[in-house]
Amino acid sequence: MWDILLDALVDSLKLLPILLGVYIIIELIEGKTSGRLKHNKYLKNAYAPLIGSAVGIVPQCGFSVIATDLYTKKVLSVGTLLAVYIATSDEALPIMIANPGSYKYLLPMLLIKFLLALIVGYAAYFITRGRKAKSVYDETRVAKSGYVGATQLQLKDMQVEYAYVAADIYMDEEPDRGCCGHDIETNKWKQYLLHPLIHSFKIFVYILIVNIVLGFVMHYAENAVTEFLNSAYYAQPFIAALVGLIPNCASSVILTELFVGGAISFGACMAGLIVNAGIALAVLVKDNKNKLDTITIISSLYLIGSITGLIMSFIW
Secondary structure, three states, X not given: XXXXXHHHHHHHHHHHHHHHHHHHXXXXXXXXXXXXXXXXXXXXXXXXXXXXXXXXXXOOOHHHHHHHHHHHOOOXXXXXXXXXXXXXXXXXXXXXXXXXXXXXXXXXHHHHHHHHHHHHHHHHHHHHOOOOOOOHHHHHHOOOHHHHOOOOOOOHXXXXXXXXXXXXXXXXXXXXXXXXXXXXXXXXXXXXHHHHHHHHHHHHXXXXXXXXXXXXXXXXXHHHHHXXXXXXXXXXXXXXXXHXXXXXXXXXXXXXXXXXXXXXXXXXXXXXXHHXXXXXXXXXXXXXXXXXHHHHHHHHHHHHXXXXXXXXXXXX
């Protein structure tokens, strides 16, 4: 028993320095871009799904939380939101970077997620672009008109201009959210070292737990587990996609560790990671007033992830 625990601890500790380095880089990217992302004019036009797909590739859930917040305020389209969700890898990329044996899967994973996010994002964008929802800009136009010196917003072009300025002021009042929901700090020590340290330690604990569980399972029931996984090979993507829906970074850790350890196929891992958007799904459930819309988004994610993972299981 002690050998299993020691092996799990040593394997997990090897990843810790790499995780810390990756998360410091992520915080640097996040700190420089999150505020700009909220007010990017291109997020309100046909470039939005492309930007969402590119931003989602950054391995953390902070951008997906921001995208969810903007979507619930009707600033982003559903196509852009889906593009961010599908492209998001959460903790998968740092873990795969820390495991040299997984390097050959890194580029395919990123490329597939980016292209799929682009296709789904634009498909949803063109399907729903005719539906005009009342946005936060409309809701704050009158209430915040004093900020822009407006008394009556009668002309359509004036309404749009003043509404956008008012909404931007409104969103400035809210703190930017970083990975796993923490506020993006003005204190550089906290932002660029403390948060990466905390995040790295938290992911280290998740990895350690997964390694311990896998160690015991493979030690005492390797044959039974191998038989089950082989017999359920084509069902793996559907199970992994359910795990990916768990709104926590632990789900992406579990999926990636299972894949790195050879317990699940690459297709199954991709199914779970396509669905996984970190805590953003919890934010969507909490803040989106249209519950049918939330169910539709989550169901669509599950189907897209499961089917893509199944197809990859046949061809990979």
